[in-house]
Amino acid sequence: MTDADQAGPAGAKQPLLWGRFSGLVLIIALIGLVLDQGTKLWLVQGFDLQRNGPVELLPVLDIVLVWNRGISYGLFQQNSDLGRWLLAGLTVVVTIGLWVWSSRCTSRLVALSLALVIGGALGNGVDRLFHGAVVDFVHFHVGTFSWYVFNLADVWIVAGVIGLLYDSFTNGPNSAAK
Template structure:
């Protein structure tokens, strides 16, 4: 009997769009999108921040309305319909890619991190399709220092990226790629 006969080969294939932690990822994505869209809908339509103007919530935090037609930090501003649809399409492609990655991950930390990024991307993508721009409203500032204006979707994306970075440093350079 050869050595190859004694080894078992795992021939089972993972489904492309569903994995062990996919239910968890889907729930987190839905929560992120609901919280993000809920805050934006309330600010734009319920509170009507456009008519009422900025609100100082804390000495270092204002609630304002900024229509971001670009991507993170207002980069790549797109004032045309073509730009809007290209960014929306990019959001769909990236979200699908991250979802497929999430079907292959084996740890809840990576699954959570990917879910946060997907949830944030979907939340901002909904804005882009609905309004033609992303609704940003949280503005941190201290004295003359002013941070960029962001929303809950941006918080989810940053938290997800931090989680992926933490996992990659905690377990070695190739752990998040698995």
């Protein structure tokens, strides 16, 4: 792919699977996946969080074990194999779409943001395939307020979405007026 293919005028050929920042996206997504899976593997298998938890790290932060059979915030809980495989399939479809988007992006911030979302989606997708549910373990709470239990993959996804939102507000259609 040439630079003209990637950033050419409207109607110019766009890369489908490999673009300017694809190497960066691949490396960041894989690092995110490995860190996410490594912490989950250690907490579930090595530390045996099921037996040894919960663990209070700070007065507002605990390590607990929650098997999330839904999506973010525990929405759309799936207790059947069909639901599990539908969510796994959705993860694959969304990840492919995000990868194609990343291969066409011309901004390092967008590439990094998409890499984080892809890494997080893959991390939670691996859990769903191997465990039938996503391993969540970080519980933030203050007084009676309790945030949902999450994992590193969720952190990557949220950070990626924040980056995409930031980019959309700073580089949107009205940014030329600045």
